Amino acid sequence: xxxxxxxxxxxxxxxxxxxxxxxxKNDSDKKKKYILVEFPYPxxxxxxxxxxxxxxxxxxxxxxxxMQGENVMFPMxxxxxxLPTENYAIKMKKKPQQVTKENxxxxxxxxxxxxxxxDWSREVNTTDPSYYKWTQWIFIQLFNKGLAYKKEMxxxxxxxxxxxxxxEEVVDGKCERCGAEVSRRNISQWVVKITDxxxxxxxxxxxxxxxxxxxxxxxxxxxxxxxxxxxxxxSDVSSQISDLEVFTTRPDTLPGVTFMVVAPEHQLxxxxxxxxxxxxxxxxxxxxxxxxxxxxxxxxxxxxKTGVFSGLYAINPVNNKEIxxxxxxxxxxxxxxxxxxxxxxxxxxxxxxxxxxxLTIVPVLNxxxxxxxxxxxxxxxxxxxxxxxxxxVEEKGIGERTSSYHLRDWIFSRQHxxxxxxxxxxxxxxxxxxxxxxxxxxxxxxVEAYEPTDDGQSPLSQMTDWVxxxxxxxxxxxxxxxxxxxxxxGSDWYFLRYIDPHNDTVLASQELMKYWSPVDVYxxxxxxxxxxxxxxxxxxxxxxxxxxxPKEYPEPYIKRLSHGVILGPDNQRMSKSKGNxxxxxxxxxxxxxxxxRMYLMFMGPFDSxxxxxxxxxxxxxxxxxxxxxxxxxxxxxxxxxxxxxxxxINKLINGVTEDLEAxxxxxxxxxxxxALNSLSVGQSISLSDIKTLIxxxxxxxxxxxxxxxxxxxxxxxxxxxxxxxxxxxxxxxETTVMVSINGKVRDKxxxxxxxLINKEEILRKAKGLDNIKKWIGTGEIVKEVYVPGKMVNLVxxx
RNA sequence: GCCGCAGUGGUGAAACUGGUAUACACGCAAGACUUAAAAUCUUGUGCUCUCAACAAGCGUGGGGGUUCGAUUCCCUCCUGCGGCACCA
Numbered sequence: 001x002x003x004x005x006x007x008x009x010x011x012x013x014x015x016x017x018x019x020x021x022x023x024x025k026n027d028s029d030k031k032k033k034y035i036l037v038e039f040p041y042p043x044x045x046x047x048x049x050x051x052x053x054x055x056x057x058x059x060x061x062x063x064x065x066x067m068q069g070e071n072v073m074f075p076m077x078x079x080x081x082x083l084p085t086e087n088y089a090i091k092m093k094k095k096p097q098q099v100t101k102e103n104x105x106x107x108x109x110x111x112x113x114x115x116x117x118x119d120w121s122r123e124v125n126t127t128d129p130s131y132y133k134w135t136q137w138i139f140i141q142l143f144n145k146g147l148a149y150k151k152e153m154x155x156x157x158x159x160x161x162x163x164x165x166x167x168e169e170v171v172d173g174k175c176e177r178c179g180a181e182v183s184r185r186n187i188s189q190w191v192v193k194i195t196d197x198x199x200x201x202x203x204x205x206x207x208x209x210x211x212x213x214x215x216x217x218x219x220x221x222x223x224x225x226x227x228x229x230x231x232x233x234x235s236d237v238s239s240q241i242s243d244l245e246v247f248t249t250r251p252d253t254l255p256g257v258t259f260m261v262v263a264p265e266h267q268l269x270x271x272x273x274x275x276x277x278x279x280x281x282x283x284x285x286x287x288x289x290x291x292x293x294x295x296x297x298x299x300x301x302x303x304x305k306t307g308v309f310s311g312l313y314a315i316n317p318v319n320n321k322e323i324x325x326x327x328x329x330x331x332x333x334x335x336x337x338x339x340x341x342x343x344x345x346x347x348x349x350x351x352x353x354x355x356x357x358x359l360t361i362v363p364v365l366n367x368x369x370x371x372x373x374x375x376x377x378x379x380x381x382x383x384x385x386x387x388x389x390x391x392x393v394e395e396k397g398i399g400e401r402t403s404s405y406h407l408r409d410w411i412f413s414r415q416h417x418x419x420x421x422x423x424x425x426x427x428x429x430x431x432x433x434x435x436x437x438x439x440x441x442x443x444x445x446x447v448e449a450y451e452p453t454d455d456g457q458s459p460l461s462q463m464t465d466w467v468x469x470x471x472x473x474x475x476x477x478x479x480x481x482x483x484x485x486x487x488x489x490g491s492d493w494y495f496l497r498y499i500d501p502h503n504d505t506v507l508a509s510q511e512l513m514k515y516w517s518p519v520d521v522y523x524x525x526x527x528x529x530x531x532x533x534x535x536x537x538x539x540x541x542x543x544x545x546x547x548x549x550p551k552e553y554p555e556p557y558i559k560r561l562s563h564g565v566i567l568g569p570d571n572q573r574m575s576k577s578k579g580n581x582x583x584x585x586x587x588x589x590x591x592x593x594x595x596x597r598m599y600l601m602f603m604g605p606f607d608s609x610x611x612x613x614x615x616x617x618x619x620x621x622x623x624x625x626x627x628x629x630x631x632x633x634x635x636x637x638x639x640x641x642x643x644x645x646x647x648x649i650n651k652l653i654n655g656v657t658e659d660l661e662a663x664x665x666x667x668x669x670x671x672x673x674x675a676l677n678s679l680s681v682g683q684s685i686s687l688s689d690i691k692t693l694i695x696x697x698x699x700x701x702x703x704x705x706x707x708x709x710x711x712x713x714x715x716x717x718x719x720x721x722x723x724x725x726x727x728x729x730x731x732x733x734e735t736t737v738m739v740s741i742n743g744k745v746r747d748k749x750x751x752x753x754x755x756l757i758n759k760e761e762i763l764r765k766a767k768g769l770d771n772i773k774k775w776i777g778t779g780e781i782v783k784e785v786y787v788p789g790k791m792v793n794l795v796x797x798x
Numbered sequence: 799g800c801c802g803c804a805g806u807g808g809u810g811a812a813a814c815u816g817g818u819a820u821a822c823a824c825g826c827a828a829g830a831c832u833u834a835a836a837a838u839c840u841u842g843u844g845c846u847c848u849c850a851a852c853a854a855g856c857g858u859g860g861g862g863g864u865u866c867g868a869u870u871c872c873c874u875c876c877u878g879c880g881g882c883a884c885c886a
Contacts, residue, residue: 223882352884672822
């Protein structure tokens with residue numbers, strides 16, 4: 001289209017004026033289809049190719065389903081809280097609220113330009129108080145159910161920025177922003193007990209249609225191990241703590257336990273330091289050093305084990321032998337009980353530790369010829385002995401069967417400004433009390449300075465007017481919580497808000513959730529397959545337990561689709577520093593939106609990684625130009641389609657429909673190109689078949705389709721009914737049957753369809769072919785295979 | 799180390815349940831149009847042998863297996879990508 005700008009503007013306005021075209025109807029007899037694409041963080045640099053790619057993928061499907069007569073909900077919103085906005089606001093001396101408004105306005109305009117058929121009447125914004133009122137409400141429910149609590153926790157601390165950092169903000173042990181070495185600091189943090197839902201989150205995956213890769217990633221992340229907790233008696237009677245509890249997956253190796261190790265953070269260590277005289281200084285130094293180290297430093301030094309003897313001994317319950325208790329940072333305080341029973345004969349780490357400190361190695365299972373002093377034998381099978389020992393432990397009352405998880409509780413506090421205020425009040429008399437639900441939302445006050453404070457508190461802590469409040473319980477003087485929520489909080493439940501975005505009394509009405517739930521297709525990036533998806537499922541399951549969301553749907557998303565990644569023309573990840581960034585807007589200005597959309601869908605499979613290639617884009621442009629020319633040359637002829645043309649069209653309808661249903665956009669487009677190649681060879685085509693071609697094009701190239709369709713109809717092509725193939729024109733009169741000798745194709749037979757079932761006749765004909773006769777020669781046919789309608793294979797022995 | 803995914807022409811890729819390997823597109827080559835270029839159109843294009851055609855042989859990362867028949871299923875190895883990683 002030469003005048004594509006003009007056409008785009010014309011139809012953009014038309015769609016704007018006919019807003020109902022893309023709106024989801026809450027009261028409809030039609031089948032509902034909830035298609036969700038991950039809402040973006042509206043950054044200052046605007047919509048990038050990755051957005052354009054995934055949103056086009058969703059848009060094609062939404063348009064397709066709408067034309068198939070389904071009641072489609074395809075909403076859009078903004079995940080707008082976050083550090084970049086806060087930092088940008090600080091730098092530009094603007095309010096984050098203002099920056100967010102500017103950015104979302106820009107994103108919305110760009111999305112409309114790219115013809116995404118979002119239902120804008122359902123737009124949500126996580127930074128809107130009427131939205132985060134419900135994010136805060138969910139937090140209060142978590143608190144009321146005992147799933148949110150405050151705890152002193154080590155966090156990543158940047159001494160230069162004077163700010164606590166999330167793990168994602170620490171790169172190679174350094175602060176992402178200033179590059180300073182990150183240390184650890186204990187800060188009182190809100191923690192959410194996602195671990196209570198670990199089993200439910202694994203179990204629930206069975207209810208979903210996620211691809212295996214996503215399910216596996218979630219299962220691995222939760223990392224469930226089955227085993228036992230076992231208590232070891234401490235032999236020193238003067239010790240205030242009499243037992244040391246460990247978690248093990250291998251109770252059957254209990255006889256091989258020759259020492260124990262506790263993490264430097266273990267409570268036993270504090271007792272040792274305060275009461276013991278043995279090596280007091282050495283122990284104190286070791287512990288102090290270990291606690292100072294960042295997680296990274298600790299794991300980096302993993303090859304070489306360090307540790308110190310505590311002076312205490314425990315008793316191995318199997319043989320009553322005294323075994324030393326050591327302190328070492330290879331044991332993690334955050335996993336299991338923070339203490340382990342060491343079996344150096346059958347565990348590599350325990351073995352390395354034993355060798356370094358000269359500890360005893362006792363094999364449980366003797367492997368012939370194995371040198372246990374040299375290497376641990378780790379391939380011990382978890383057999384009968386596992387259960388036998390576990391039963392013995394339980395009978396003796398020193399332990400019990402249990403599971404442990406890699407999944408940690410979720411640190412929910414951020415010491416930043418631009419996030420949802422945690423709706424809690426700290427009362428000196430009553431403790432932590434949630435804000436009254438009727439007082440929600442607790443609106444983020446507008447402050448003058450967004451910089452964090454010296455002591456690592458949120459900038460909100462300086463707002464004394466806001467901080468000082470009264471206790472919701474006793475009415476006395478109290479202070480507000482000044483931490484804000486992490487980014488995930490707003491994105492956990494946004495899909496529910498789209499269902500009922502303006503409801504002021506509940507986060508969404510039961511009735512509407514019953515109609516729209518669950519999300520049928522959720523399109524997003526691989527980077528969110530674990531955290532976002534897991535947090536979101538967790539919050540949903542929590543709301544399900546509360547009865548807030550419909551009982552009929554225990555899982556929020558049915559199908560998860562991960563979109564691929566678009567690399568720069570140099571096959572590298574796009575980044576400003578590499579100068580290989582493709583801006584969709586710029587390309588659309590040159591070639592038109594339809595070309596960009598269609599090219600993005602044609603590049604390759606929707607979920608694969610592909611490099612941008614302007615030459616291939618030209619191929620798509622050529623196709624659209626040729627299609628336009630073909631239709632314009634035919635539209636006034638008013639001729640009938642030949643049978644051959646009808647077959648091309650009907651096969652195309654079937655092919656494109658099937659491919660769209662399976663998100664195989666690249667092959668759908670290839671089929672359209674193929675059809676045009678066949679049609680272009682001097683064929684004439686009926687008006688109804690032309691309209692079919694335009695309809696098939698509509699999801700991909702909405703502007704051009706609308707323009708071409710307007711020649712025939714007054715109504716929008718996007719409201720037209722998707723074509724259905726006529727079975728009469730799907731199969732021809734004849735079928736090609738390939739004939740092969742020993743599996744290699746040598747010739748073919750053209751057979752009338754009604755004769756395809758006649759095996760004997762077909763085999764006779766196959767053997768009669770000149771080529772085949774030549775191949776058989778003097779050989780003997782030992783086997784004849786006929787696959788009806790497909791092929792004949794003759795096995796020849798020479 | 800563990801988990802997951804992938805490996806097909808010069809390039810992006812297709813072949814969905816085992817049945818014509820390389821559809822579609824790019825690139826390249828030749829030709830048409832043009833004073834010329836661009837654009838457009840036509841034809842050809844896996845590799846080897848051949849002036850060429852016919853025919854043949856080889857061919858989906860390597861090796862092996864199952865099968866009348868394997869890009870597809872099984873075993874094994876190699877390479878690349880992504881995630882997790884002292885998880886007891």
